Amino acid sequence: MTTQTPARTVPTPSRPAPPARRPRRRGNRSPFHPATWTPAVAVLLLLGAAWTAVAAEHPYILPELGEVGTALVTSPLVFLENAWRTLRIALLGALIGAGSAFVLALVMSEIPVVRRALMPFAVVLNVTPVVALAPPLVVAFGFGMTPKVVVTAIITFFPVLINVATGLRSVPPPVLHVFETLHASRLEVLLRLRIPSSLPYTLAALRVVLPLSIVGAVVAEFVTAGSSGGLGTVISNAASTARLDFVYSAIFCLAALGVLLLGLVTAIEHRLLFWHESQRRASS
Numbered sequence: 001m002t003t004q005t006p007a008r009t010v011p012t013p014s015r016p017a018p019p020a021r022r023p024r025r026r027g028n029r030s031p032f033h034p035a036t037w038t039p040a041v042a043v044l045l046l047l048g049a050a051w052t053a054v055a056a057e058h059p060y061i062l063p064e065l066g067e068v069g070t071a072l073v074t075s076p077l078v079f080l081e082n083a084w085r086t087l088r089i090a091l092l093g094a095l096i097g098a099g100s101a102f103v104l105a106l107v108m109s110e111i112p113v114v115r116r117a118l119m120p121f122a123v124v125l126n127v128t129p130v131v132a133l134a135p136p137l138v139v140a141f142g143f144g145m146t147p148k149v150v151v152t153a154i155i156t157f158f159p160v161l162i163n164v165a166t167g168l169r170s171v172p173p174p175v176l177h178v179f180e181t182l183h184a185s186r187l188e189v190l191l192r193l194r195i196p197s198s199l200p201y202t203l204a205a206l207r208v209v210l211p212l213s214i215v216g217a218v219v220a221e222f223v224t225a226g227s228s229g230g231l232g233t234v235i236s237n238a239a240s241t242a243r244l245d246f247v248y249s250a251i252f253c254l255a256a257l258g259v260l261l262l263g264l265v266t267a268i269e270h271r272l273l274f275w276h277e278s279q280r281r282a283s284s
Contacts (some may be wrong), residue, residue, distance in 0.1 A: 011125065011131070013117050013129035014273055015240040016068075018031065019122040022203060024250055032271060037111050041169060048065065051065060052064070052065065059176055059243075062244070062248075063244040063245045066243050067244075067245040068249050068252065069246070069250050071246050071249040071251050072252070073126050074140070075246075078234070079231070079234070079250065081119060081229070081230045081255075082229050082230050082233065082234050082250070083231055083253050083257060085218075085229040085230045085231075085255075086214065086217045086221065086231045086232065086252065086254070086257070087214075087227060088150045088217065088229065088255055089145060089152060089165075089217040089220065089221075090152055090210075090213035090214045090216065090257075090261075091153075091213070092145075092149050092152075092207055093148070093149045093151070093152025093156060093213055093216060093217065094153070094156045094213035095150065095152040095247040096149065096153040097152065097155070097156035097157040097160065097209070097213075098157075098160040098205075098206065098209060099156065100153070100155055100157065101157045101158070101160035101161035101164065102202070102242070103155075104118065104122075104158075104159060104192070105161050105164035105165040105168060106159060106164075106168070108165055108279070109165060109168040109169065109190075109194065110186065110190065115165070118259035122157075122158060122161055123158075125154065125157070125158065126157075130151055130154055130155055131219065131223050133154065133176040134147060134151055134219075134220060134223040134224055135223070137150050137224075138224055144223070147220065147224050148217060148221060148224055148230075149220075150218035151216055151217075151219065151220035151223075151224075152215075152216035152217050152220060153180035154214050155209075155212060155213065155219075156209040156210075156212060156216065158226075159205050159208050159209050159212070160202070160205045160206070160209055162205075163199060163201040163202060163204060163205035164198055164202050164205065166198075166201055167197060167198025167199070167200065167201030167202060168194045168195070168197070168198045170198070170201070170240060171194055171197050175187070175193065176193065179193055180270050183194075199272060200273060202269065203265065203269045203272070203273065206265045207262060207265045207266065207269070209261065210264070210265055211258040211259075211261050211262050213261075214254055214257050214258050214261070217230065217232070218232035218235075219232070220232070220256060221233050221236070222235075229255055231250045231253055231262055233252045234250045235251070238250070
């Protein structure tokens, strides 16, 4: 009898596995990378083309971009001096409004009776048109810088108050229980827990109110009689004489001031909130 030997199976050589692709990091992309600035430049070019087309057909609505640039180049001191006056009013008003709102939010978080007593009046102040308050402020404080600062402070007060009050109450309960277990005083809880927890809310409010303070300063310059300077006064005087190039030059200066303040707050936020989850996600 012949025995049949089983056929050998020749193993086929295995192909090497393809190398794993590394995940693309999008958060660390350089601001000089083309993918970062190309969309913004494309939109800017489209807006410039639309502006040029409208200005060619309706010069009484929009001036030529060259005329706006000529006004900025030929009269730089006019715009710089008035921009500084507007910025000074905006910063001083934001400092008073945001500072008083922060202190009041601290008091409200520690004394609930104060919150129940003053919050309705803060809401009423927020919904009151600030333009209507300007003439009485001129009567009360005169024609100087004081009524403009007060108007700007009123505009920036309520957003900071609401955000800081919300941030002070957003403490995680487990962390608060740990502080209570360690017998921490109310002052220690406030300084070491509540205020650091409210920093993201406070800086988010500042990102809104600092550019908004420029709007408040310009509105105050519009409605305050006897205004001696500022970009709002430049716009008002240029519009009365149909100098659209000066009007839009002043508007561009206001936009640059708003972007500058927003960038300043964003840089401070990145520096102070390096430990926060939002900043970690942005840098990952």
